Amino acid sequence: xxxxxxxxxxxxxxxxxxxxxxxxxxxxxxxxxxxxxxxxxxxxxxxxxxxxxxxxxxxxxxxxxxxxxxxxxxxxxxxxxxxxxxxxxxxxxxxxxxxxxxxxxxxxxxxxxxxxxxxxxx
Amino acid sequence: xxxxxxxxxxxxxxxxxxxxxxxxxxxxxxxxxxxxxxxxxxxxxxxxxxxxxxxxxxxxxxxxxxxxxxxxxxxxxxxxxxxxxxxxxxxxxxxxxxxxxxxxxxxxxxxxxxxxxxxxxxxxxxxxxxxxxxxxxxxxxxxxxxxxxxxxxxxxxxxxxxxxxxxxxxxxxxxxxxxxxxxxxxxxxxxxxx
Ligand SMILES: Nc1ncnc2c1ncn2[C@@H]1O[C@H](COP(=O)(O)OP(=O)(O)OP(=O)(O)O)[C@@H](O)[C@H]1O
Ligand SMILES: [Mg+2]
Numbered sequence: 001x002x003x004x005x006x007x008x009x010x011x012x013x014x015x016x017x018x019x020x021x022x023x024x025x026x027x028x029x030x031x032x033x034x035x036x037x038x039x040x041x042x043x044x045x046x047x048x049x050x051x052x053x054x055x056x057x058x059x060x061x062x063x064x065x066x067x068x069x070x071x072x073x074x075x076x077x078x079x080x081x082x083x084x085x086x087x088x089x090x091x092x093x094x095x096x097x098x099x100x101x102x103x104x105x106x107x108x109x110x111x112x113x114x115x116x117x118x119x120x121x122x
Numbered sequence: 123x124x125x126x127x128x129x130x131x132x133x134x135x136x137x138x139x140x141x142x143x144x145x146x147x148x149x150x151x152x153x154x155x156x157x158x159x160x161x162x163x164x165x166x167x168x169x170x171x172x173x174x175x176x177x178x179x180x181x182x183x184x185x186x187x188x189x190x191x192x193x194x195x196x197x198x199x200x201x202x203x204x205x206x207x208x209x210x211x212x213x214x215x216x217x218x219x220x221x222x223x224x225x226x227x228x229x230x231x232x233x234x235x236x237x238x239x240x241x242x243x244x245x246x247x248x249x250x251x252x253x254x255x256x257x258x259x260x261x262x263x264x265x266x267x268x269x270x271x272x273x274x275x276x277x278x279x280x281x282x283x284x285x286x287x288x289x290x291x292x293x294x295x296x297x298x299x300x301x302x303x304x305x306x307x308x309x310x311x312x313x314x315x316x
Contacts, residue, residue, distance in 0.1 A: 037199040038196075038197075038199070039199075041199065042157070042159070043159065043163070043199035043200050044199060044200070044203070044204075045196075045199065046195050046196050046203070047196060067284070068201045068283055068284065069199075069200050069201040069203065069204060072201060072203075072204035072205070072237055072238065073203070073204055075204070075237070076195060076204050076207070076208070076237075
């Protein structure tokens with residue numbers, strides 16, 4: 001099965017907005033997202049990020065995040081799940097967009113990794 | 123010195139009290155160099171710890187530490203959630219082998235370093251945990267250790283977390299996570315060491 005994409009942001013609307021942006025160019029890619037805390041505040045939620053990872057159709061996931069605790073929470077969930085989770089330290093939107101466009105285009109994981117490498121900024 | 127599960131419970135409840143009393147202060151510190159939520163994050167997290175501990179049936183040190191970690195991981199909402207959560211999770215794992223306080227705190231410190239990829243001098247909670255862990259090991263831990271760590275964290279420039287984005291503006295400020303960790307260790311003095 002092809003790669004799935006997970007988006008984790010501090011803000012619910014950012015996560016949903018990035019999802020909309022990606023879906024336009026990658027309608028067939030499994031993309032799930034988590035934004036904000038359990039209460040809809042700015043921050044990160046273990047439960048929401050866990051759900052985004054578990055509910056993604058794919059078992060091999062590339063995860064993109066905005067700031068600090070979104071990454072740390074992704075890491076904690078990735079240590080608990082059986083899925084093959086890679087957290088990508090790329091520019092958030094550019095990285096996620098690149099990965100989605102290439103998955104949609106049927107590119108191999110090694111090609112996608114090569115295109116993501118110059119986008120690593122964190 | 124050994125840590126019992128009753129002591130650990132009292133320690134964490136005391137910590138909840140200190141965080142709750144100083145919620146506004148912790149958020150003010152965070153507003154100066156971050157996003158102003160550290161007080162409310164930690165108050166929410168330690169409130170969840172208090173609730174969890176009230177319902178712990180397994181009377182072991184490992185259970186107390188693990189439930190604390192779970193509550194913090196699921197309720198804090200900011201970086202301090204995974205960081206304190208990883209500290210208590212690492213301590214819970216260590217508690218399977220030993221109850222030695224200094225070994226447990228050292229394990230907690232390593233948990234934070236592993237999670238946040240920060241080290242001493244980056245102006246984070248590590249700049250409180252490291253001197254405390256060292257002093258515990260050397261048998262010199264006291265309130266003075268905490269007071270000195272707070273003095274030492276001020277002149278540092280933040281290299282990790284939200285405060286690293288404000289550049290030189292972080293110099294001279296207290297780090298909110300170091301201050302809340304200071305409360306954790308003051309609570310330790312009051313409930314376990316004194
Ligand atoms: N990488 C890190 N390693 C160690 N401690 C860190 C790290 N990042 C942040 N901290 C600590 O966390 C404290 C801030 O906690 P807080 O609850 O305010 O999270 P936050 O920074 O608002 O989270 P977010 O990443 O969601 O913006 C800092 O004062 C610092 O002590
Ligand atoms: Mg904050």
